[in-house]
Amino acid sequence: MNCTEVVTLLEQYVDRELSSEEIKEVQAHLDACPPCLTLFHFEASMPRLVHRACNESAPESLKQRILSQRS
C-alpha cells in the first residue's frame, strides 16, 4: 500500500473495521512511514477523546425507578 491508499483506510483502521489482510498492510506501512503514523495518531485522537469524556454512570435512583415501574 502507498500513502494515498493508507490515508483512505485510516479511519476504518482506527475503528477496527478492516479485514485482517488490510490491517497487516496498513500496519506494515505505518511502521515504515512516520508521516502516515502521525496522521494515524491524529485520526485516532478524536474517538479516544470522545470515549474518555463520556463516562457517566446512571443514577441508582433511575435503576430503582425502572424496576419499580416494570412490575
Add this chain to the structure above:
Amino acid sequence: MRYYFYTIPVGVPFTANGRRSRTSGRASIAISQSRQPLPPAEPSFTDDEALQHIDALYRTALRLTRNPADAEDLVQDTYLRAFRFREQFVAGSNLRAWLFKILSNTAISRFRHTSHDRDNTSLDDIEEAALYPQLANGAARLPESAEEEALGGILDIDVRRALEELPEPFKLVVVLSDVAGFSYKEIADMIEVPLGTVMSRLFRGRRILRRALADYARQSGRVTEESAP
C-alpha cells in the same frame, strides 16, 4: 487504545468488555423481525442482564438529549419498552445492541416530533460549513497541525459540549460508535441506513467535532493562529 486488535470468535457479537466486533450483524438485532414468541416460562433475558447496560445507555442518552432529566426519561422509556416486548428478543443474540436499537429509535422519534423545520436526511448532502456556525468563517479555521495541538489540552467538558452541538444525524452515529463502541454494521442495522451513510456521517461528524474543539481552544487562548506553521 482503539487500535488494539485481537481475535474475536465468529458468532460472538461482542467482546467480554462490551467493545465492538465486526462479526455481529443484522441477525443479532431482531426487534422488528417477526418470529414465534418464546414460552413465557423461559424469558429471553433477565432484568439483571438488561440492567447491566444501563450506564452505557445513560451516557448515550445524555449526549442525545443534552440534559440529565431527559436522559433518564429516555433510558427509562427504553427499558420499559424492552421489558414489554421481551419476547421479540432472540435469546442468545446481542442484548446490548437490541437495547440500543430501542433507545435510538425512541430518540429519533422524539427528535422528529420536536423538530418541525428541518429534514435531517438532507444533511448528508450539505457542506460542513453550513452545518456548524464555527465553520462558516473560514478565518476561524485552524490548520490540522494546530487542531492537533488544540486537542492535546482539550477538556472533557468541551468534548461533551461539542458533541452535543453536532447536528442530530451525525451526533447519533458518533455517539453509537465512539461512546457506545458499536461497529459500522451494527449502527447501520440499528438506525436502518446504508453502511456508507454510517461511515460518511461518522467521519464528517468527527471532522466537525475536531474543528469545533480547535475553535474552542483558539477562543480560550490555548492555541493562537500564530502557533500554526
